[in-house]
Amino acid sequence: MTTQAIRLFRKMDGLFAVYKPQGVHWKHVRDSIETNLLKALNSCPPPAPQLAVQFQLLSSGENSSSKDLVLSPSMLPALADHPLVIGPQFHKVHVGVGHRLDAFSSGVLVLGVGKGNGVLEHLCKSHVTRDYTIEGEFGIASDNFTDTGRVIEKTTYDHVTQDKLERVLAMIQGANQKALIMYSHVDLRTQEAYDLAVRGLLYPDGKSPPILTGLRCIHFNPPHFTLEVQCVNETQKYLRKLIHEVGLELRTSAVCSGVRRIRDGPFKVEDALTRQHWTADSIIQAIAHFRKTTRKIRKSAMYRQTAGQSNSSAEVQEQTRSQTGQSEQINQQHVEFSNPNADTVVDICNKE
Numbered sequence: 001m002t003t004q005a006i007r008l009f010r011k012m013d014g015l016f017a018v019y020k021p022q023g024v025h026w027k028h029v030r031d032s033i034e035t036n037l038l039k040a041l042n043s044c045p046p047p048a049p050q051l052a053v054q055f056q057l058l059s060s061g062e063n064s065s066s067k068d069l070v071l072s073p074s075m076l077p078a079l080a081d082h083p084l085v086i087g088p089q090f091h092k093v094h095v096g097v098g099h100r101l102d103a104f105s106s107g108v109l110v111l112g113v114g115k116g117n118g119v120l121e122h123l124c125k126s127h128v129t130r131d132y133t134i135e136g137e138f139g140i141a142s143d144n145f146t147d148t149g150r151v152i153e154k155t156t157y158d159h160v161t162q163d164k165l166e167r168v169l170a171m172i173q174g175a176n177q178k179a180l181i182m183y184s185h186v187d188l189r190t191q192e193a194y195d196l197a198v199r200g201l202l203y204p205d206g207k208s209p210p211i212l213t214g215l216r217c218i219h220f221n222p223p224h225f226t227l228e229v230q231c232v233n234e235t236q237k238y239l240r241k242l243i244h245e246v247g248l249e250l251r252t253s254a255v256c257s258g259v260r261r262i263r264d265g266p267f268k269v270e271d272a273l274t275r276q277h278w279t280a281d282s283i284i285q286a287i288a289h290f291r292k293t294t295r296k297i298r299k300s301a302m303y304r305q306t307a308g309q310s311n312s313s314a315e316v317q318e319q320t321r322s323q324t325g326q327s328e329q330i331n332q333q334h335v336e337f338s339n340p341n342a343d344t345v346v347d348i349c350n351k352e
Contacts, residue, residue, distance in 0.1 A: 005044035005089055008280070012037060012093070013114035014294045015123070016286035019272040022106040022258065026097055029109060033278050034095050037113070040280030042088040049077035096120045099130065099264060104146060105236045107132070107261030108272045113287070119297050126300065127203040128265030129213060131230050134256060136243040138223040141253035145240040155253045162220040168249045169215045169227070172242075176212040180232075183208040203232060210234040212242075224257075266293045 020029050055071040083089070096117035098110035112120035138157035142149030183204040186192070204211060214230030227246075229239065240256040247254030262269045271289070273282055287294075 003044070003047040003089075005041050008044060008284075009041055009090070009093075011284045012280075012287065014116040014287035015110060015112050015119060015267075015290050015297075016283055017108050017110050017264070017267040017272040017290075018278060019269065019274050020101050020106055020109040021275065022260075023103060025103045026100050026109060030095050030097055030111065033111065033283070034093050036278055037093045037095070037280055037283065038088075038090055041090045041093070046083050046089070047081075049079070049081065051075040052078040098124055101261060102236050104148075104240075105259040105261065107259075108264045108267055108269050109261075110264050110267050113283075116287070116294060119294050122300075123265060123297055126265075126297070127232050129203075129230050129232055129263075130234065130261060130265070131228070131263035132234075132239060133218070133258075133260045133262060134227045134229060134239055134243060135258040135260075136225050136227065136246070136254045137257050138225070138247060138250075138252055138254050140255045141244070141247070142255050145237075145244045145256055147255045147257040149255070153253050157223055157250075157252045160222060160250050160252055162217065164250060165217055165220065165225065165246070168246055169217060171249075172246070173212060173215045176215075179209070180204065180211050180213060183211065208233055210238045266290075 018029060018033070020026060052075070053073055054076050055073055057071060093113065094117065096112040098112070098120050101107060101109055110120065110123065112118075137147060138160055139155055140147065140151055141153035141155070142151055144150075180203075183206075185205040211232045211234075212229060213232060214228070216228050217225060218228045219226035227243075229242075231239070236259050239259055243254050243256040267290070271286070273286055
């Protein structure tokens with residue numbers, strides 16, 4: 001019979017998202033969630049103890065002259081499986097982390113428990129689009145592109161307008177769009193490429209540098225401004241450097257004052273669990289909410305794996321056929337060389 005702790009553990013199998021605050025390392029978030037899950041599992045009531053038969057010696061009476069021993073069987077609980085003897089039932093709950101956020105950044109952080117760790121690996125390899133809001137400040141340059149770094153330069157920014165900023169963003173997005181087409185390895189002369197480009201489904205095939213698929217300004221109040229970015233294969237350091245490059249293009253300097261992830265593939269910021277909801281009950285509800293999404297990711301990963309195996313097998317068959325054809329051609333040439341026709345032999349004899 002399964003205990004309540006085991007039934008609770010079986011529900012912790014899937015993906016969920018939490019909101020990582022700024023200034024907190026992702027390892028601290030993972031460790032806090034693992035600790036909360038372990039406490040919930042080990043706080044469940046233990047199973048009923050197993051009963052063992054024990055014989056107790058009974059006295060035969062003071063006035064009795066009989067020397068026979070009298071034994072009485074009884075059912076007593078066995079203490080070998082008691083939690084105070086064997087300790088807690090669960091010692092480790094592995095929580096996997098998806099695309100990570102550094103301590104300077106905040107936002108959606110996808111985690112996995114149980115079999116969800118394998119799905120989490122497929123999610124990281126599927127080149128999903130992630131959305132960020134990046135806050136910047138004109139007039140300052142630092143050694144690490146953030147407002148908390150060492151200031152190395154101060155410049156004026158009175159000439160910067162929103163129109164100039166949007167033109168620079170359009171230029172950067174155009175360059176990244178060309179890179180996306182190049183790394184997608186899609187023939188642009190086909191109808192499939194046109195349909196994918198219209199629907200915005202082009203993504204890099206294999207490894208690629210960070211690529212911006214969308215970039216626009218959503219707030220402009222000099223010296224402060226905010227950008228909304230859609231990107232693939234990015235890092236938070238690259239996004240902070242992007243603010244620095246925007247400042248250089250505008251003939252000024254800029255630093256990043258905040259990076260906030262608002263979407264990681266199918267996981268949005270509205271569905272992320274805040275710190276007060278990093279409990280077992282809230283996590284189980286979030287896993288159940290994303291159950292369908294987890295199944296879709298698993299099916300798409302299995303489809304990619306099957307398609308890759310079929311393509312590799314087809315390539316092997318084609319190479320085998322080509323090698324067989326080459327060997328047959330070589331054998332035929334060898335036969336022709338070793339068995340010249342009769343006319344050639346007659347001509348050579350006549351010349352002699």
